Amino acid sequence: MATLCQTRRKLKSKVDFSFLMLCVLWAVTPNGSRAESDRVSYLNETYGFSFSYPSVYNGIASCALKEKEEEGLSVVRLGNRVVLTVFSEQKLTLGGAIAKELDHLRDEGAQEIVVNEVHLPFGQAKSVTYGIGGMGRLTQEYWIAHHGNILRFAAMSGPPCVAGREETDDLEQIVASLTLF
Numbered sequence: 001m002a003t004l005c006q007t008r009r010k011l012k013s014k015v016d017f018s019f020l021m022l023c024v025l026w027a028v029t030p031n032g033s034r035a036e037s038d039r040v041s042y043l044n045e046t047y048g049f050s051f052s053y054p055s056v057y058n059g060i061a062s063c064a065l066k067e068k069e070e071e072g073l074s075v076v077r078l079g080n081r082v083v084l085t086v087f088s089e090q091k092l093t094l095g096g097a098i099a100k101e102l103d104h105l106r107d108e109g110a111q112e113i114v115v116n117e118v119h120l121p122f123g124q125a126k127s128v129t130y131g132i133g134g135m136g137r138l139t140q141e142y143w144i145a146h147h148g149n150i151l152r153f154a155a156m157s158g159p160p161c162v163a164g165r166e167e168t169d170d171l172e173q174i175v176a177s178l179t180l181f
Helices: 002-009 016-027 055-059 094-107 167-177
Strands: 039-044 049-054 066-070 073-078 082-087 110-120 123-132 137-146 149-156
Touching (some): 039 055, 049 167, 094 123, 149 167
Antiparallel strands (some): 082 149, 123 137, 137 149
């Protein structure tokens, strides 16, 4: 988690202070995570990864984790704003996938796009942070290459699905708990 916090602190955005506070809260929590009873594990054997997420999402049907295929992509949704997309069988490299995403973001009018290298326990990843003009919302994405697939974890700030939770903060915890196999 420390490397995620260090990377996020480098960003020039309005949420830096709140993210710094999240890092402090996680640093003082034993083992850098919350009690196991507060988290639920998700396992995807098809693409070889797992992560944990706050169990509070499962208490609200519209917020619970959902898996489905969308436009030929495997998609996992959690709450209103956390989305994992698996890009498979598209012959994309991590750099190629991010370049394609950056072109799309520029076409959509994204502002203050920041791309950073992120060091995770299993290796390198990239983070992309941006805002969409007029919406005033920050989007955070993590891109990871794994077994020829590209995993994109994303969350956009905005009204939460679960009262009192910020889904972009939950994304940080999800990525920190990610295990590849």
